[in-house]
Amino acid sequence: MSTRIPLPYTPKVLELFKNPKNVGPLSDASVIAKAGSPACGDMIRLYLKVSKKNNEDYIEKITFESYGCAANIAAASILTEMVKGKKMSEAWKITWKQIADELGGLPPIKFHCSILAVGALKRAIRAYYTKQGKQPSWLPKSLSLEEKQTMEEEELIEKLYSKYLKYDKTG
């Protein structure tokens, strides 16, 4: 196998892995977004139903699908729990660190799982407003850390892939 690393998960990660919340597609989703890729071994798809209340946008329902390790599934699940029912402007503020802390901590090599979850959420929020044709004032124009990291991970895999396609046999 490849190089090995110990991965002592917290009980919270195992619990969420065993019983993930909010799994599956949403038939009445307002917007769908994904982050990661099969080549990464890490992909999260989020379905959001957005509704208006007192002139504010709320995440009425949110579900996920996930292709990835136990940490990836747990991070996606806890994210949906943390932003369900929140205002879009509130949900936007969530960070990868909050996800990881809510899970009781993650091994450093698994930080990218919580980054990907937040990256997927922010993509979904941006995609929603792009579809609406209006950008709320609280939505920053520049990309957040999680969005940038997610893009980098997706691009890195494309680069690595091409490296293997032209595999140089003389090492």
Next chain:
Amino acid sequence: MFSLCKRVDLMSVKDLLKLHGKPIREVYFDHENSGWAPPEVVEAMLPYFNIKGYGHPSITHKPGWEAYEVVYETKELVAKTLNAENYEQIVFTHSGTEANNLAILGTVFANKHGKGKIVVSAIEHLSVIFPAEWVQKNLGFKVVRIPVDEEGFVDPDILAAYIDKDTILVSIQMVNHEIGTIQPIKELVKVVKDINPNTIFHTDAADAYGKIPIDVKEINVDLLTISSHKILGPKGVGALYVGPKVKLEGIIHGQLSTEKLWPGVENVPAIAGFKKAVELTFTNFEKNISKIRKLRDKLLKGIINDIPDVLVNGPLGNKRSPDNVNTSFLYVEGEAVTVELSLRGVYVSSGSACTSRVLEPSHVLLAIGRKHEEAHGSILFKITRYHTDEDIKYTLEQITEAIGRLREISALKPYK
């Protein structure tokens, strides 16, 4: 780069294990990475902790001579199982990794010219590839990684193309540790020695020893690696067969012990356990292998029949090690599968990137042409003579449920 969130600490592992609990049935398949030792092996070790032979094998007193006795009996036994000339050709280390390092680095350091070419296969164990790369990076030797076909075989003609007067060492494993490919080692050695009779040929036999018959004289290898835990011996013992024409330079240095090439007090209890493991392995060898092969085929057939969207990694039938099953389950990720199966009492490992330090999937699977996402879904099973038909049946039930559950959660569906 990142300010840290809460770190996982030792206390939470205890809580993790409490939450995990003990499944109603346990079937262990991960002997590639380590595993349990049979009671006879444990019994054989116990006296050497505090009853007899607990001395240093090089010291002149009774407990020392008793330690010496078991160390040399084990060497004699191993030599016999390899058809090696005598016990002097067996060097003990503490792991297969150390034996591989001794083979590669010991050959390089003994090489008077200080440069030359080393040829390895693309699917060697990392304990062969990493020392070779180290030598390339730090000592300027040229290292070539021979490609393999989609079943993992090294083509003798391709190997021949890379052998020349500068080739000092070739290292090609006898059986691949992940996909079970049985290399035509005798033919590969002949091809190399016909071109350059001075090239040293090392073979990592850690996954071959005890699974297929090995005769070092017949295949004419110069160096051969063995690992105790792979044959259900204890961790803490590896061995290197060093052929008569080979001069190795020691790579670690210390007080001379029984082992000139690998100083450091021998793990005598583990050697005693290893001796018992060798005895158990080579008693009823053919009968055991036949049983293992039947169980292997039952598991493989069951997986292919019961679960859709599965790839088999490596060759089939007799070209494959009798104990090895390696399949990729599409649309799910391997680490999640290992955790899910663990909860169900089935213990396996995966070639997925998520289980590796560098987040790259198994180099073996990539070398045989698997795409990343195919490698990510790979699961490895090693069958032993202790597995039963009921174990296989239970395992198939659990895998079917496990893959089913994870595919429901998955963001990847066929044709999506």
